[in-house]
Amino acid sequence: MPDVAGPTGYRPRRSVLYMPASNERALEKARTLAVDALILDLEDAVAPDAKEQARENACHAASSGDYGRREVTIRVNAVGTQWHAADLAAAAVAGPDAIVVPKVETGEQVRALATALEAAGAPERTQLWVMVETPQAVFNAREIAAASDRLSVLVLGTNDLVKELAAEHVPGRQPVLTALSLAVLAARSAGKVVLDGVYNDVQDAEGFAAECEQGRQLGFDGKTLIHPGQVEACNAAFAPSEAAVEDARGVLAAWESGAGAGVVTHRGRLVESLHVETAQRVLAVHEAISGLDAD
Structure with a gap:
């Protein structure tokens, strides 16, 4: 089991909130939220013409020390995009708790990312989180999870996964249950943390609570979130009663x-x-x- 040797060895990651790094007001508000971890996003939530400013904002926030006990991570743009190299280099220098990389599909990519972080001067404490969000990534999840000691967390990208499967978002998530379970199995086999994907309807408190309960029952350590209003319920769901x-x-x-x-x-x-x-x-x-x- 990951990080569960005792009270001092376990780091709660019940609630992990995506925040668009282009939104400075959102970054400021995040300092007051009862969230376990933040993903300062340079990818999906940021328009192309705002990428550079978002990168600067995220790196400043991650190195500021203003977020207290909250784990602060930066999600860079995917390998192969025009922003990836600059994102990775800047984030490495900023030294967040972790750098989150989307669209990772193989163990070889994980090893290359770990090497790139070291070459860019990332401190040892900066971990690597990778997103599992394609069919190929699901099939390679065990290889991905075991590829590097720097890798500590697998993050499910369920929106992309549903799209790639040509499936539908339905209550109970039947179309992706196999993928979710395979990711949990892979993470546990390698001693890593694994985080569930987001719930899209921020107005549906009942549906969100049900999906949190399902994620906990499946074995996830916590859940990624898209709105601050989801934090309290998520923290409660992933804490022992x-x-x-x-x-x-x-x-x-x-x-x-x-x-x-x-x-x-x-x-x-x-x-x-x-x-x-x-x-x-x-x-x-x-x-x-x-x-x-x-x-």
């Missing part, structure tokens, strides 16, 4: 008190080492989130 925390503590207590016994149970359920590991993870996540709330 009070009942889950209480149950995890009970499992650990039962395990400790039953040391040496042939069979350990909690509330009538058999407790094995795998249940203990799950309980430890729940409490690690809970304590890390509680630490954020205290800050």
Whole structure:
């Protein structure tokens, strides 16, 4: 499991909000949002004639230190576009928490990106996040996830994936469930974090809550967002509930008190080492989130 060795090793990424880096007011507002991470966007949300100013804004924001405990990342334009090289070079110098690269489809591309970041002088702390948003990327997800130690997060691009599949956006996301699960499997096999894609209808609170619950059940660590109004519900959905925390503590207590016994149970359920590991993870996540709330 990624980043779950204990409270100090886990970094919450429940809510990860895209912010257009061309919008200076949005960047300023982001300093006050209860979001775990920000993706300062130079790609889809930015018009071609605003790309250079957006790049400057994002790099200034990422290096400013004004965002507190929030993880600040920069999404550059895709490899092969006219802006990619300049985006990557500038972002590397700015040294954000991570650089997010869209349209990645192979492990070879991941290795090339890691090499390019090092050559551009990116500090070691600047991680690489890559987006899985095409059929080829889904089929290569395991190779992508394991391609570099610098790569820490897979980000699902579900809008592009639906388009590439010639599918439709429907409640329950049946057309992309296989792809979502394959991405989670790939991330877990390589010990990486994996983030769910966005929910497009910012007025549909009920639909958004349902998709957050589905993403958590599938195994995602958090969800990418397109509007600040989605942050609170997302944080709640991807945090352990009070009942889950209480149950995890009970499992650990039962395990400790039953040391040496042939069979350990909690509330009538058999407790094995795998249940203990799950309980430890729940409490690690809970304590890390509680630490954020205290800050």
